[in-house]
Amino acid sequence: MEAQMQKQGFDVIVVGAGAAGLMAAGTAAQQGRRVLLLEKMEKSGRKVRITGKGRCNVTNARPAEEFASQVRTNAAFFAPAFAGFDNRATMRFFERRGVKLEVERGDRVFPKSGKAWDIANALLDYCVDNGVEIRYDTRVTEILTLSGRVFGVKYINKRGFERKEECPAVILATGGVSYPATGSTGDGYAFAADLGHTIEPLRPSLTPLVTSHPQARYLDRLLLRNIRATLYIDNAPVREEFGELGFSERGIEGAVALRMSRDAVDALIDGHRVKLVVDLKPALSEEVLRERIARERAELAPTEFFGELLRKLVPQPLVHPLARELDIHSKDYVSKITDAQVTRLIRTLKGLTFPITDYAPFEYAVTTAGGVRCEEVNPRTLESLKVPGLYLAGEVLDLDANTGGYNLQIAFSTGRLAGQLKKETR
Numbered sequence: 001m002e003a004q005m006q007k008q009g010f011d012v013i014v015v016g017a018g019a020a021g022l023m024a025a026g027t028a029a030q031q032g033r034r035v036l037l038l039e040k041m042e043k044s045g046r047k048v049r050i051t052g053k054g055r056c057n058v059t060n061a062r063p064a065e066e067f068a069s070q071v072r073t074n075a076a077f078f079a080p081a082f083a084g085f086d087n088r089a090t091m092r093f094f095e096r097r098g099v100k101l102e103v104e105r106g107d108r109v110f111p112k113s114g115k116a117w118d119i120a121n122a123l124l125d126y127c128v129d130n131g132v133e134i135r136y137d138t139r140v141t142e143i144l145t146l147s148g149r150v151f152g153v154k155y156i157n158k159r160g161f162e163r164k165e166e167c168p169a170v171i172l173a174t175g176g177v178s179y180p181a182t183g184s185t186g187d188g189y190a191f192a193a194d195l196g197h198t199i200e201p202l203r204p205s206l207t208p209l210v211t212s213h214p215q216a217r218y219l220d221r222l223l224l225r226n227i228r229a230t231l232y233i234d235n236a237p238v239r240e241e242f243g244e245l246g247f248s249e250r251g252i253e254g255a256v257a258l259r260m261s262r263d264a265v266d267a268l269i270d271g272h273r274v275k276l277v278v279d280l281k282p283a284l285s286e287e288v289l290r291e292r293i294a295r296e297r298a299e300l301a302p303t304e305f306f307g308e309l310l311r312k313l314v315p316q317p318l319v320h321p322l323a324r325e326l327d328i329h330s331k332d333y334v335s336k337i338t339d340a341q342v343t344r345l346i347r348t349l350k351g352l353t354f355p356i357t358d359y360a361p362f363e364y365a366v367t368t369a370g371g372v373r374c375e376e377v378n379p380r381t382l383e384s385l386k387v388p389g390l391y392l393a394g395e396v397l398d399l400d401a402n403t404g405g406y407n408l409q410i411a412f413s414t415g416r417l418a419g420q421l422k423k424e425t426r
């Protein structure tokens with residue numbers, strides 16, 4: 001009899017075994033639901049396994065109000081999910097599952113082991129321990145409905161055959177479109193759109209910014225620490241950030257540029273002029289910097305080159321590009337530098353300007369901005385307001401946040417809430 005009951009099928013199918021899907025599937029199973037988790041890749045949590053440069057910044061330990069201010073879109077919609085399973089709950093969840101955590105600079109939380117795999121494996125164990133049936137290499141191709149309600153999914157199985165599985169509830173946790181090699185190729189947006197949902201325009205977020213600055217190509221791999229950067233849109237300052245800025249063949253990156261990218265990308269799409277102005281010496285006023293330069297100059301012999309002076313002020317890879325920017329030869333004698341040139345040097349150190357002309361594509365973006373319109377989803381249950389039985393969790397929703405562990409927390413909080421399969425009569 002029991003075996004026959006088992007055969008009757010599943011209470012819920014979760015599509016996507018990423019951060020949100022694993023949390024949702026484990027939660028539903030822990031509450032006694034029969035859960036099928038379908039994942040198109042050969043293993044679970046491929047994106048989670050590369051997060052935080054392989055270390056996984058799993059959440060952020062800031063107080064709730066500060067946390068909310070880091071959610072860039074639909075923070076109010078996210079609030080009930082966060083209230084039900086917040087950053088403290090996430091930390092408890094992983095610690096109880098044997099993953100020791102530590103809090104680093106900026107309240108960012110990482111596994112003590114320094115291994116993102118520990119987070120991904122803890123999520124997988126949570127599902128396995130609670131009896132979730134997981135099928136890998138299984139790509140869902142359609143969410144099936146009957147009389148406007150969810151009644152199952154169609155999928156292509158491991159062997160390449162199309163199959164159907166009936167079920168009264170489906171949790172869509174297919175992620176965004178960034179880093180598509182991890183499996184997040186935006187399938188969920190197409191499913192949701194087919195079911196009548198509106199998809200807010202998709203844009204790369206937390207993505208490197210491309211500059212037309214003529215010296216940028218000489219800055220490859222340069223990492224600037226403790227700088228202050230200001231983002232200007234049409235010459236008006238819109239955002240200021242302090243921290244690290246890096247340069248690579250993809251563009252300007254590092255936490256500061258990634259955080260700026262959310263506004264910069266939207267402005268570029270809308271045809272505005274964008275620039276990033278970098279203060280290389282934020283702790284020094286122009287006057288103090290002038291005194292410092294005078295001191296450094298006095299210590300150099302008159303026959304030393306201008307490049308030597310720059311070397312005392314900025315990291316080596318910046319010396320020649322900065323000299324070119326100032327139009328002073330780095331082999332000019334330091335004694336020949338005029339007061340006007342010193343003033344220009346100070347202005348440049350306090351405001352090195354990078355025109356931003358483009359941004360790196362989804363392949364290099366940490367998250368996707370845009371997604372399923374939140375007004376069409378009940379924030380207290382995460383059930384679709386258009387299709388009963390359809391729940392949504394994670395990046396497929398129009399939710400995104402800054403770097404610092406906030407995006408995974410969005411996945412965990414929404415996965416937790418969706419996995420509870422709450423019903424609310426309106």
Ligand SMILES: Cc1cc2nc3c(=O)[nH]c(=O)nc-3n(C[C@H](O)[C@H](O)[C@H](O)COP(=O)(O)OP(=O)(O)OC[C@H]3O[C@@H](n4cnc5c(N)ncnc54)[C@H](O)[C@@H]3O)c2cc1C
Pocket residue numbers: 015016017018019020021038039040041044045046047048050051052053056057058059138139140141173174175176178179182183184185186187188365366367393394395396404405406407408409411
């Ligand atoms: C390089 C990188 C580093 C990051 N580092 C951090 C960090 O340190 N901290 C942080 O907070 N955030 C970080 N993020 C962001 C974070 O990883 C994502 O926000 C989070 O993984 C989103 O979770 P998700 O479950 O919604 O989607 P995903 O984790 O992308 O999972 C979606 C899953 O759905 C599967 N899927 C898709 N379509 C189908 C289909 N048709 N059928 C079956 N399965 C399907 C995919 O294969 C995938 O496994 C990083 C992102 C990247 C790219």
